[in-house]
Amino acid sequence: MSSLIVKRSSSRFSHVDFSKFHIFLSLNQNHKVLVSGLPPVLIKTIKNPSWSYLSVSRYHNFAHLSGKDKVLASGFRVLKSLFSTQSAAELSTSDGITVDGIVASNWTILDESESDWKSHAAAIAQSIQVIKRRLQWKKLMVRLDLLSVQLNKPDLWDDPVHAGKISREHGSLMAKMKKVRALEQELLEHIDMIKLAREEDDNELESEMLKALLQMRRNSNEKEQEALLSGEQDSCPCYIEVQAGAGGTESMDWAKMVMQMYKSWAQRHGYGVTVVDEMPGEIAGIKRATIKVDGEYAFGYAKAEAGVHRLVRISPFDSGKRRHTSFAAVAVIPILGDGFTHVPINESDLRIERFRAGGAGGQHVNTTESAVRIVHIPTGITATCQNERSQHMNKDSAMAVLQSRLDQREMARQAQVNAHHTQSLTDIGWGNQIRSYVLHPYRMVKDLRTNYEVTNPDSVLEGEIDGFILSYLSALLDKDEDCRNLSA
Amino acid sequence: MKLGLSRACFYSSCSASIFSSSIPSLTTIKPKIPLFLRPPTYSVASSDLQKWHGWAKSLASSVGSSFVESDDGPDSTLLCRELNWLLEDSLENRSSSSCFSFAACNYDSLDGIENVMLRISLDDLYQLWKQRIEERRPFQYIVGCEHWRDLVLSVQEGVLIPRPETELIVDLVSDAVSNNEELGQGLWADVGTGSGAIAIGISKISRSYGRVIATDLSPVAVSVAMFNVQRYGLQHVTEVRQGYWFEPLKDVEGQLVGIVSNPPYIPSDNISGLQAEVGRHEPRLALDGGASGIDYLLHLCSGAAAMLKPGGFFAFETNGEKQCKFLVDYMQNDIAGSFCNLNIVSDFAGIQRFVTGFRQ
Ligand SMILES: C[S@@+](CC[C@H](N)C(=O)[O-])C[C@H]1O[C@@H](n2cnc3c(N)ncnc32)[C@H](O)[C@@H]1O
Numbered sequence: 001m002s003s004l005i006v007k008r009s010s011s012r013f014s015h016v017d018f019s020k021f022h023i024f025l026s027l028n029q030n031h032k033v034l035v036s037g038l039p040p041v042l043i044k045t046i047k048n049p050s051w052s053y054l055s056v057s058r059y060h061n062f063a064h065l066s067g068k069d070k071v072l073a074s075g076f077r078v079l080k081s082l083f084s085t086q087s088a089a090e091l092s093t094s095d096g097i098t099v100d101g102i103v104a105s106n107w108t109i110l111d112e113s114e115s116d117w118k119s120h121a122a123a124i125a126q127s128i129q130v131i132k133r134r135l136q137w138k139k140l141m142v143r144l145d146l147l148s149v150q151l152n153k154p155d156l157w158d159d160p161v162h163a164g165k166i167s168r169e170h171g172s173l174m175a176k177m178k179k180v181r182a183l184e185q186e187l188l189e190h191i192d193m194i195k196l197a198r199e200e201d202d203n204e205l206e207s208e209m210l211k212a213l214l215q216m217r218r219n220s221n222e223k224e225q226e227a228l229l230s231g232e233q234d235s236c237p238c239y240i241e242v243q244a245g246a247g248g249t250e251s252m253d254w255a256k257m258v259m260q261m262y263k264s265w266a267q268r269h270g271y272g273v274t275v276v277d278e279m280p281g282e283i284a285g286i287k288r289a290t291i292k293v294d295g296e297y298a299f300g301y302a303k304a305e306a307g308v309h310r311l312v313r314i315s316p317f318d319s320g321k322r323r324h325t326s327f328a329a330v331a332v333i334p335i336l337g338d339g340f341t342h343v344p345i346n347e348s349d350l351r352i353e354r355f356r357a358g359g360a361g362g363q364h365v366n367t368t369e370s371a372v373r374i375v376h377i378p379t380g381i382t383a384t385c386q387n388e389r390s391q392h393m394n395k396d397s398a399m400a401v402l403q404s405r406l407d408q409r410e411m412a413r414q415a416q417v418n419a420h421h422t423q424s425l426t427d428i429g430w431g432n433q434i435r436s437y438v439l440h441p442y443r444m445v446k447d448l449r450t451n452y453e454v455t456n457p458d459s460v461l462e463g464e465i466d467g468f469i470l471s472y473l474s475a476l477l478d479k480d481e482d483c484r485n486l487s488a
Numbered sequence: 489m490k491l492g493l494s495r496a497c498f499y500s501s502c503s504a505s506i507f508s509s510s511i512p513s514l515t516t517i518k519p520k521i522p523l524f525l526r527p528p529t530y531s532v533a534s535s536d537l538q539k540w541h542g543w544a545k546s547l548a549s550s551v552g553s554s555f556v557e558s559d560d561g562p563d564s565t566l567l568c569r570e571l572n573w574l575l576e577d578s579l580e581n582r583s584s585s586s587c588f589s590f591a592a593c594n595y596d597s598l599d600g601i602e603n604v605m606l607r608i609s610l611d612d613l614y615q616l617w618k619q620r621i622e623e624r625r626p627f628q629y630i631v632g633c634e635h636w637r638d639l640v641l642s643v644q645e646g647v648l649i650p651r652p653e654t655e656l657i658v659d660l661v662s663d664a665v666s667n668n669e670e671l672g673q674g675l676w677a678d679v680g681t682g683s684g685a686i687a688i689g690i691s692k693i694s695r696s697y698g699r700v701i702a703t704d705l706s707p708v709a710v711s712v713a714m715f716n717v718q719r720y721g722l723q724h725v726t727e728v729r730q731g732y733w734f735e736p737l738k739d740v741e742g743q744l745v746g747i748v749s750n751p752p753y754i755p756s757d758n759i760s761g762l763q764a765e766v767g768r769h770e771p772r773l774a775l776d777g778g779a780s781g782i783d784y785l786l787h788l789c790s791g792a793a794a795m796l797k798p799g800g801f802f803a804f805e806t807n808g809e810k811q812c813k814f815l816v817d818y819m820q821n822d823i824a825g826s827f828c829n830l831n832i833v834s835d836f837a838g839i840q841r842f843v844t845g846f847r848q
Contacts, residue, residue: 415687
């Protein structure tokens with residue numbers, strides 16, 4: 001075990017010339033070092049010397065790396081890939097406290113307003129555990145080791161496409177891992193500092209550290225939420241599709257309400273919304289519609305909505321004013337970016353049809369209707385677009401939908417557990433109810449998967465569905481973890 | 489050819505007179521600026537705009553399927569979609585039109601906005617929508633543009649509104665060019681260019697090497713085509729000339745690597761029964777193809793034999809299966825030896841629409 005002494009004051013540290021420091025650290029991992037010009041002392045123990053690196057970079061909070069620091073961080077990644085024991089590393093304070101240790105010692109967690117460092121530390125440590133669980137930490141580490149081994153193979157770049165994929169995945173997992181490590185590091189260093197400040201009766205430093213801990217605690221909620229969206233496709237934009245169940249106008253009206261709920265939700269989040277395809281009902285509502293939701297993590301959130309939504313109300317379309325139950329099915333399809341492998345599409349496997357075409361066409365007809373339907377003959381999967389103003393653009397847009405549907409089908413095929421949010425509309429059984437909206441005789445929206453409920457249906461139908469989404473996503477990830485523990 | 493002779497003579501004499509007097513007149517035809525390109529100088533209370541929108545919507549709804557029944561015209565669903573596009577083109581801030589057009593048609597998100605900026609006065613909006621419904625004036629003339637492929641082309645009365653079917657000609661050219669580099673680097677012609685649609689579409693494909701000359705007899709078409717060419721910054725590769733079919737191309741006879749055309753092909757007898765938007769508003773010169781509709785196509789086929797280089801490509805749009813077969817038969821028999829690799833291509837409605845081939 002090596003120990004490293006670095007003198008610093010946290011507030012001034014960020015002004016240190018980072019690049020020099022980097023060289024210095026790598027040269028002196030196993031020595032006690034005094035850096036001239038840097039004030040008071042901090043002693044820190046690191047079980048694995050390679051982590052000393054993070055202790056530096058964490059002050060430059062990864063999220064805000066400047067261009068120069070980024071170079072350094074990636075240089076580090078290369079360096080790291082030469083080590084294969086990274087997953088074995090566990091961080092601790094100078095007197096051997098680890099994050100798991102903090103959680104295990106059950107320090108009382110008091111209200112944020114209480115200036116108690118142990119309480120803050122315990123709350124943060126708990127958050128870190130939640131984050132790790134959500135990231136499926138153990139699996140992530142195993143995968144990272146595996147990828148590192150592959151990256152170190154000399155013949156890797158013989159297949160550049162494969163190599164690109166491996167290095168992208170490695171990069172993205174590495175970034176997640178580093179973020180957590182940085183959090184742990186920060187927590188432990190603050191604890192070290194507080195202890196040190198107490199030993200030396202440095203009140204100023206102690207209160208500064210206490211403040212820093214409180215800040216960390218406040219930020220940790222957001223970090224927990226971020227960790228909910230760590231799936232490979234979560235950051236992608238997506239399509240949301242809604243289809244009315246049996247029951248005529250009443251359920252078509254319900255389908256339209258559901259779609260409106262998602263449009264409002266997406267707009268609240270500042271996502272771009274475009275209607276790709278919409279098939280109106282004869283009297284009211286929609287039979288089916290597809291919207292495209294553009295923006296970061298659109299799929300990560302929206303995937304929680306896939307399934308059947310049930311409505312109970314007095315139907316405005318029933319002159320007898322009876323209570324009706326209607327259903328609408330929702331499917332969510334990620335739009336995979338360039339970094340993903342797509343199912344190849346053969347031009348000759350496609351049949352492209354003009355929608356609602358009739359008569360002689362050509363010069364005989366002037367119409368602004370230029371919808372097209374594309375049929376992928378081998379799979380029978382179709383895609384339609386009608387909202388663009390030219391046939392060419394409708395075709396492009398329908399092609400994009402088709403590609404996503406084929407990709408999704410492939411994902412579903414590959415997935416060992418066929419998670420229902422990878423299902424297409426046709427695969428979602430009407431029995432697969434996920435949420436119930438009751439407007440009469442009482443008023444409540446309840447998620448049948450999590451039992452999360454809200455007593456104001458209007459707010460939900462106006463797009464306030466984040467509570468449902470987040471509670472489902474956390475439940476989903478906790479459940480995942482349980483499954484793995486059982487099978488392990 | 490026998491059929492078309494008298495008509496051809498008529499038009500060619502007529503073209504000569506237009507041609508001689510048209511140099512000054514061309515400059516006096518100023519193309520109209522499409523709505524979406526006009527400056528947003530009209531400040532309108534959003535409540536007034538909502539009132540207009542409500543009125544326009546109910547006018548559109550009142551149509552039901554009556555136009556469909558009378559002449560295969562638009563139904564109210566389609567008219568409502570056009571209404572949203574009219575708003576989109578009129579409003580300074582395009583995205584705020586979505587507050588109107590979203591399915592539920594709720595105006596909530598506009599409530600906070602007192603005034604909106606429009607590119608057209610409210611009075612004119614009332615006027616235009618009335619024309620759309622009562623006179624069946626084509627939507628594209630109302631907004632002054634047509635979205636065609638990835639282009640937004642300016643159109644106005646006197647110029648045919650490019651059809652979705654015709655978009656495929658550009659794909660046919662694109663395929664031909666990608667199989668043969670030489671085609672991408674030579675001189676092309678789009679005869680009877682109208683708004684310039686096909687010419688601009690193919691200019692964008694062969695932008696770096698090739699050149700395109702577009703011709704039309706109609707001075708309005710010529711000036712609109714020039715406007716569109718300029719809007720896409722293609723004036724260095726795309727030239728517009730006025731005149732009767734190949735006449736303005738005498739200087740490049742035998743030098744073309746490709747010819748495309750969508751000439752008038754509707755049989756004269758069918759003109760009176762056309763959908764109101766077409767028959768009442770679009771120029772007859774752009775539609776009427778003579779007694780059987782095929783006069784110009786035959787004229788272009790034989791003309792193409794003289795204009796194209798050996799190996800040159802052509803693609804013509806036709807009225808459907810009958811004309812396609814007739815043309816292929818004509819080229820294989822009457823002018824045998826001029827063309828090879830003749831092919832009939834269907835549009836997305838499954839109608840045999842295009843004939844393509846190569847100069848031998
Ligand atoms: C069916 S429109 C096609 C316009 C355009 N190419 C398109 O596809 O949208 C036929 C065009 O041929 C032009 N035209 C008709 N007779 C012509 C002639 N004798 N010489 C040149 N152009 C002619 C018309 O003015 C019209 O623009």
